Each structure stands twice: as C-alpha cells, then as structure tokens.
Amino acid sequence: MMYLYNLLLPLAALIGLPYYAVRMFVTGKYRKSLGPKLGYYADENVFSCLQGSPRIWVHAVSVGEVTAAAPVVAELRSRYPGACIVLSTSTETGQEMAGRLISQATELIYYPLDLPFVVAGMLKRVQPDIFVPTETELWPNFLSQCRKRGIRVVLVNGRISPRSFRRYGRTRFFWKGLLAGLDGLGMISETDARRVLALGALPEKVQVLGNTKYDSLASRTSAPLQEEIARKLDIRPGSPVFVAGSTHEGEEAVCLSVYRRLLEFDPEFKLILVPRHIERGSAVAELVRQAGFQDVIRVSEIDGGRKRVGERIVLVDVIGELFKVYSLATIVYCGGSLVPRGGQNILEAAAWGKVVFYGPSMEDFEGEKALLEEAGAGISVADEEELRERMLSLLADPEMLRRRGEQGRLAIAANAGAARRHADLIGDSLEGR
Structure with missing residues (x-):
C-alpha cells in the first residue's frame, strides 16, 4: 500500500500544481512556505x-x-x-x-x-x-x-x-x-x-x-487584551457590537441583512466582520458596499496608519485578531455553519462570556456545541430569519444575555x-x- 501511495502522490502533485501556481501568483499565498x-x-x-x-x-x-x-x-x-x-x-x-x-x-x-x-x-x-x-x-x-x-x-x-x-x-x-x-x-x-x-x-x-483548547482560551482572556483591541478599533466600552466571526462565502450577506435590522433596534450598533479566509478581504469589502454600507474600514488600513473615524463596519482582513475582537461583542454569530462547512470554533467567543449563534452545520464541533447549549450560551438557528429574530429577542433582555454568556464562560473554565x-x-x- 505504501508503494501505491508513493506512486500516486507525485501524480496528485502534478495535477494540483497548476491550481497552486495560480493561487501563488494571484494571492501570494504559499510563497513563504513552499521552499x-x-x-x-x-x-x-x-x-x-x-x-x-x-x-x-x-x-x-x-x-x-x-x-x-x-x-x-x-x-x-x-x-x-x-x-x-x-x-x-x-x-x-x-x-x-x-x-x-x-x-x-x-x-x-x-x-x-x-x-x-x-x-x-x-x-x-x-x-x-x-x-x-x-x-x-x-x-x-x-x-x-x-x-x-x-x-x-x-x-x-x-x-x-x-x-x-x-x-x-x-x-x-x-x-x-x-x-x-x-x-x-x-x-x-x-x-x-x-x-x-x-x-x-x-x-x-x-x-x-x-x-486542550479549553486551557488555551481560559488562559488568554484578559482585560488588557480587551483594552488593546478597543483602542485599536476605537470602540468605547459598552458600545453595542455585532461580531460575525469566521464567515464563509454566502454568510456575509446574511450578516449584513441581520445587521440592518439591528440598526433599527439600536442605531449605535457596530458590525465587525471577520472572514475565515483573509484573502477574501477585498471581495467582502465590495459586498459590504454593494449592500449599501459605504462606511467600512479594514483592519489592514488601520495597521497602515489610518484611524477609524465613525465607520460603522470594521472588516478584519488580517490574522490573529479574531479572539481579541470577540471581547468587544455584544452578540456573536460564528460562521461556517449557515453554509455546509462543518462550523468553526465557537469556544473563542464563549470564553469572553458571549452568547454565540450558529447555523445547523456544526458537524466538526459537536462537543463544543453540546457544551455551550447545555450552558445556555450556544444557540443554533436554521436560517437568516431565525438568526435575526432570536438575536433581537435576546438583546431585548440584557440581563438574560449577560447571564447566559457568563454560564458559557464558566463551562469552559470548568473543562480546563x-x-x-x-x-x-x-x-x-x-x-x-
């Protein structure tokens, strides 16, 4: 079997080479790692x-x-x-x-x-x-x-x-x-x-x-980390923020539609969009504008020296910021779940004491889903309409939102x-x- 594997491996590499060559040329991906x-x-x-x-x-x-x-x-x-x-x-x-x-x-x-x-x-x-x-x-x-x-x-x-x-x-x-x-x-x-x-x-x-992710998350949450990202994005403590994390193609449009309804609930709401693949940053920024939101700023621009001046939507197009961004959330949607991708890590937001919403496709995170749902901090929705209505219902009861989020945080700490x-x-x- 190893002989057959090593016979087929170069053939598979040869077939995949054009695809990766194009990706490397267009996006710059793989250039550092190929050698x-x-x-x-x-x-x-x-x-x-x-x-x-x-x-x-x-x-x-x-x-x-x-x-x-x-x-x-x-x-x-x-x-x-x-x-x-x-x-x-x-x-x-x-x-x-x-x-x-x-x-x-x-x-x-x-x-x-x-x-x-x-x-x-x-x-x-x-x-x-x-x-x-x-x-x-x-x-x-x-x-x-x-x-x-x-x-x-x-x-x-x-x-x-x-x-x-x-x-x-x-x-x-x-x-x-x-x-x-x-x-x-x-x-x-x-x-x-x-x-x-x-x-x-x-x-x-x-x-x-x-x-082991329970240990990692429990040790990483801290007030200084939250203060750092709040300063960087110029978001005041207590500001209403909808964080859509690890989104895949097809989910940003849903989140923008839900966000429009959240603005009716509270005009001060901010939206932080974090695509799962940062190379989609330009496409997602264009999608935001097509949805009628012109006041969007990208974190890569902030890193380049631009200051956020009232933009309601922040697009995170760099790696390493999602965990910190979750600390600013009032309410969270975690992606890869309203599209058939198996879900993404819902524990990162819950570690900050946030209630997390997600779609039905959570096959890769069954244990995490069960833990948060038992604690009341994880909420599964079937579609955009249910996501919107259940978010609005929970936002209307701030004490319930806080209590359920805290229960999720304690559940993670207990599993360290x-x-x-x-x-x-x-x-x-x-x-x-």
Whole structure:
C-alpha cells in the first residue's frame, strides 16, 4: 500500500500544481512556505541552534491547531526546561499565529511535504525523540520514516469529524496499519475515541483526555487584551457590537441583512466582520458596499496608519485578531455553519462570556456545541430569519444575555486541565511507559 501511495502522490502533485501556481501568483499565498516544505531553508542556522533534551517535535496544521497546541507546549516546557521543542505548521497563517502564541518553542518550522526524501531530510535535521501531531494530522511517509528511525509518535487533542471519519473509513485498510503503529492517541471525546478505534487504532493505546483548547482560551482572556483591541478599533466600552466571526462565502450577506435590522433596534450598533479566509478581504469589502454600507474600514488600513473615524463596519482582513475582537461583542454569530462547512470554533467567543449563534452545520464541533447549549450560551438557528429574530429577542433582555454568556464562560473554565493530561501521555511515552 505504501508503494501505491508513493506512486500516486507525485501524480496528485502534478495535477494540483497548476491550481497552486495560480493561487501563488494571484494571492501570494504559499510563497513563504513552499521552499521550506520541500526541505529548503535559506538559513540553515535554523537547525544548528536545535540543542537540548528531550527533543520534541510538535505539529499543528494551521491556526486552530496552533491554539490547541499552545497549552501543551507550555506544559512541556514547564516539565522539561532544557528540552528542544520544535513546532511545525503547514500554513503561513498558522506559522504567524504560532509566532504570537507559542514563545516556549525552541524553533518554528514548516511541516515537510509527504515525499520520502523530503521527510527523511527533515527528520535527520531535527532528530526528534518523539513526534506529537495535533488533531489527527497523519501523513503516511512521515509516520513510516518515524517508525524506521525509532521515533515515538503520540497524537494529542485527537479529533475525527464525521466528514473525516467517512473519508478515512473508505480506506480503512490503509489507515489501520498506520494507526496501530502509533505509541499513544489522546482523543478529545468518547465519540472521537470510538471513531479512531473503528479505523484500526489499538484499544490499549487510546485515551480520552479532553480538549486542550479549553486551557488555551481560559488562559488568554484578559482585560488588557480587551483594552488593546478597543483602542485599536476605537470602540468605547459598552458600545453595542455585532461580531460575525469566521464567515464563509454566502454568510456575509446574511450578516449584513441581520445587521440592518439591528440598526433599527439600536442605531449605535457596530458590525465587525471577520472572514475565515483573509484573502477574501477585498471581495467582502465590495459586498459590504454593494449592500449599501459605504462606511467600512479594514483592519489592514488601520495597521497602515489610518484611524477609524465613525465607520460603522470594521472588516478584519488580517490574522490573529479574531479572539481579541470577540471581547468587544455584544452578540456573536460564528460562521461556517449557515453554509455546509462543518462550523468553526465557537469556544473563542464563549470564553469572553458571549452568547454565540450558529447555523445547523456544526458537524466538526459537536462537543463544543453540546457544551455551550447545555450552558445556555450556544444557540443554533436554521436560517437568516431565525438568526435575526432570536438575536433581537435576546438583546431585548440584557440581563438574560449577560447571564447566559457568563454560564458559557464558566463551562469552559470548568473543562480546563486537558493540556496537563495530554502532556502526561507524551511524558509517559518519552519515559517508555
């Protein structure tokens, strides 16, 4: 099967090359990461500075996984002060977020493309004692090379969405051997554990340890962070703000329509739009203007020195601001859910004590959805009309809005501690237990 995989991999790369070449030329995306993903680093000192023991390689694909990895890396650094901890990401946005969130890492690198010669070269340079992927990011050649070299592999914050489960299930015969070769699998929930067992993981290696994002969020909320973003966007404390976070194509139009109705409820309402993919910034700005709102300012413009002067709509077209922006919200819609995208992370807003609205497509965040709905801080809606009416109903009762948001915040705080448990799993593997 590995022979067949390596036969098909270059063919798939060849087919996908024109698409990525166009994206790179048009948007600039992948330009920074392509060389490192192929094993080319202009500055080889990146690897010469890797000193210390044990040598731990943690991998987090993009922004969401970086958030999950951050408290685990912090816990590992506390336990192993002299360790060499390398953190890799697959995306440039993930790399930028890691630079902001994970100061405890010895070095940040890009995860190599799953080509045997590239993987072998990177493992030779990093020389990890253990490899720690987050959220079920598993690549066959990388795992195979780790096994050949005696490098332990422990999965942390493991999750398998329904879509991923269906996809993996079609090729279970292939994944069974790879999963059986892992030294430990720390899964978020019982559901994730059942799914990974059904795909072939060995029962004695699977543990349910919780979601490390609870730890990350509980530790990141702070008054200074809120004050920082309020100053940057020139939004006064207590101002009514509708935050539409992680929106996908088709959702901004819905949020603009709902916002128009919120302005009738309170003319002082502001709207902060945060598209899931920042490269859509120009398209979303044009959509805002077409909807009849000319007073819009982009955060990239603010970063460039422009001041917000009364614009009612702020468009966040840079990474790393969403979590802070949620602190300003009166009410929140979290995207990827009124369109069939499986949802986005609803915990970030809830960690600030905000009630979060979302659509029916939340397959990738079932546990988070259940937690917030049980606390009364998560509200599922079927469409634009229900979103508008339920938001207005809750806004009409400020005390209820505050109380439900606080219940969500407390529910997240009560679930902290997963990072310690995942770090225990890594430590046990390092010590051969």
